[in-house]
Amino acid sequence: MKIVIVNSLYTPHIIGGAEISTQILAETLASVADVHVLTLGGHGRAEGIREERINGVTVHRMPHGSLYWIGDAKRRGVLMRTARRLTDLYNPRMNEAVRERLAAIKPDLIHTQNLSGFGAGIWTAAAGLDVPIVHTLRDYSLLSPISSPIKNPLLARLYAMTTSGYSRHVSAVVGISSHILKRHTDAGLFPAAARKVIPNAVEGGIAASDKEFDRRPLRIGYFGRIEPEKGVRELVEAAMSLPTDVVERIVICGEGSLRAKLADGCREDARFVFPGKVKPAEARRMMGEADVNFVPSVWEEPFGRVIIESYQVGTPVYATDVGGIPDAVYDPEEFLFPPGSAAAIRAKILSFHSLPAADKRRIQAACLKHCRGFTQAALLDRHLDLYDQTLAGGEYSAVRTAVGQVH
Structure with missing residues (x-):
């Protein structure tokens, strides 16, 4: 042909x-x-x-x-x-x-x-x-x-x-x-x-990253453009409102018009890291190191590539219920939230923080299985x-x- x-x-x-x-x-x-x-x-x-x-x-x-x-x-x-x-x-x-x-x-x-x-x-x-x-x-x-x-x-x-x-x-x-x-x-x-x-x-090997499922303070990641339509501001607001025994580290990885402003607003909070745009292999490594990643877009994303990339390294994702994102998310009922709401993001962070280690292991296995439909x-x-x-x-x-x- x-x-x-x-x-x-x-x-x-x-x-x-x-x-x-x-x-x-x-x-x-x-x-x-x-x-x-x-x-x-x-x-x-x-x-x-x-x-x-x-x-x-x-x-x-x-x-x-x-x-x-x-x-x-x-x-x-x-x-x-x-x-x-x-x-x-x-x-x-x-x-x-x-x-x-x-x-x-x-x-x-x-x-x-x-x-x-x-x-x-x-x-x-x-x-x-x-x-x-x-x-x-x-x-x-x-x-x-x-x-x-x-x-x-x-x-x-x-x-x-x-x-x-x-x-x-x-x-x-x-x-x-x-x-x-x-x-x-x-x-x-x-x-x-x-x-x-x-x-x-979505290219990439499928292999679970080692995680300390019993750890309580969460390491949270965001990977993508740092623009208003991506909902990054709401994620920062939600994470900043939580104490250190809930959120230990927040990596905001990428470039965009909001990066400098958000980084400046977080300068007094050492938990926030803004590494800028990194090579794909480095982004994949950081995705795997996170306990959970967020895709908080407020516009109609055609697809959710970063969601599948995160699943490939065994890290679950909470994402907004907009555009094509629901088709990519494992268990939409649990892992979707309304766009543009820092309160909704905060609730999801607390929900994941409260899960026992056994549930987190189960979720990781389900995410790894789910992403095999995108090979x-x-x-x-x-x-x-x-x-x-x-x-x-x-x-x-x-x-x-x-x-x-x-x-």
């Missing part, structure tokens, strides 16, 4: 989890298929398409056909970023370039991912070749040109009206969580597509099943999730 994956960026150009997950998918599929990736480079049209092989995957870096390369987005203002995203609504130059490259590759199936810089219009180019299209939803960029669609409901509605027309060419749509899939289908996108939920695979082997099996159904013209009558139902 020859598969073409389309994504805005591809390694070594990585902005966030979407690029990581796309690379994992491409390299996993390369073990059983001829995989090509169409992506955008920072070079001009005069240089043409650059081809290279990366870990068994043929990568085609196409000149960007927009106001600027998406890899330079951090250096652009809001108006420029919005204007570039609006050009995604109709970009005939990009559509034609993609059509020509697909015609040359002759794939059996096309699997699109994030399309910022390409534009959803490339679905019409692909459809003209009579090749089935699968699309994976990894963010909300099809619903709004700026920020989160929740913050821009009118703009999101207008934007979705255009992308929904293009989405009629898609044969099957995948959500990395039941929430993100429902958000898009409720907005009218992918009306003719079969639907399925396939969570991201590359599981990812491969689910995608091959989806591709077989799509190529055979089959449909999924309902959304099938890996770890829950659409809510």
Whole structure:
């Protein structure tokens, strides 16, 4: 089988989890298929398409056909970023370039991912070749040109009206969580597509870290961007309100606009540590050293990668009941809490602190078992099943999730 994956960026150009997950998918599929990736480079049209092989995957870096390369987005203002995203609504130059490259590759199936810089219009180019299209939803960029669609409901509605027309060419749509899939289908996108939920695979070995389950003062961790929408301020407030016999150490690992302010506010409390952004191996080590980690996001996270990463080292996670997070959490009834509430976080810290050692051991074993549903082997099996159904013209009558139902 020859598969073409389309994504805005591809390694070594990585902005966030979407690029990581796309690379994992491409390299996993390369073990059983001829995989090509169409992506955008920072070079001009005069240089043409650059081809290279990366870990068994043929990568085609196409000149960007927009106001600027998406890899330079951090250096652009809001108006420029919005204007570039609006050009995604109709970009005939990009559509034609993609059509020509697909015609040359002759794939059996096309699997699109994030399309910022390409534009959803490339679905019409692909459809003209009579090749089935699968699309994976990894963010909300099809619903709004700026920020989160929740913050821009009118703009999101207008934007979705255009992308929904293009989405009629898609044969099957995948959500990395039941929430993100429902958000898009409720907005009218992918009306003719079969639907399925396939969570991201999260790389990393699965092995329990040694823990002193009988210890009472807790070591708490947070790993991610330190921004208002991540709920870090509420976590700091909750932990700071508790005595040293309940909370011994709080590691806030990452960078962001709130880091300096939060670190300054905690300077009189030696329990708080702000190590900044660290390498993945170091973050994994610190995750394993924590007794419990928190993911207190207040915005609709498409997925909860850091939750699975924490489970892989045997550390349980309390997280907010928003977005795609519930699909990733073990025992949602116990380990979820409402967003934006320091009081709710404080209650969960006290709840975990009161657990006997036997319960903590049981929870660790359950977390290790739970994260096995997010391996590359599981990812491969689910995608091959989806591709077989799509190529055979089959449909999924309902959304099938890996770890829950659409809510």
